[in-house]
Amino acid sequence: MTLKNAKGSSLIELMIAMSLGVSALSAFTAFIGFGVGVNASLLSSSRLNEEFTLVSQLLARDIARAGFDGNASLQVTDPQNTMSPFGRSLRLGQFPNETLNSCILFAYDRNANGMLDNQNGNENYGYRPVSYTHLRAHETEADL
Numbered sequence: 001m002t003l004k005n006a007k008g009s010s011l012i013e014l015m016i017a018m019s020l021g022v023s024a025l026s027a028f029t030a031f032i033g034f035g036v037g038v039n040a041s042l043l044s045s046s047r048l049n050e051e052f053t054l055v056s057q058l059l060a061r062d063i064a065r066a067g068f069d070g071n072a073s074l075q076v077t078d079p080q081n082t083m084s085p086f087g088r089s090l091r092l093g094q095f096p097n098e099t100l101n102s103c104i105l106f107a108y109d110r111n112a113n114g115m116l117d118n119q120n121g122n123e124n125y126g127y128r129p130v131s132y133t134h135l136r137a138h139e140t141e142a143d144l
Helices: 010-067 072-077
Strands: 091-093 104-107 124-127 133-140
Touching: 010 104, 010 124
Parallel strands: none
Antiparallel strands: 091 104, 104 124, 124 133
């Protein structure tokens, strides 16, 4: 049998085809791996943004309530004789062994009775950073 009559591919042609196939498969696998890594990064970033939005909305909502008094209508009709116990309830405080102004303290009339309750159903609240990655909410100033 002579080479002129041979049909099919030679060994070198097969090896070149296999190496091109393996190279294409490796490139495709690397591309998929890169895409999975980018997806994980975007998912982590999205989750962080969502958590930040929720925490900032919680803080804004709680701080907006600061100073609410159930007897506000009495203060409008008779401002001379009615003093609100919640008048200056939003302030910055200091947790022991921390820097000055390390926490936000506030109060609001949760049960709308016009009195600052300090016992059951305490109406004093606060937030302070526990670390640079955590924020702790408290229901009493004593917990801060």
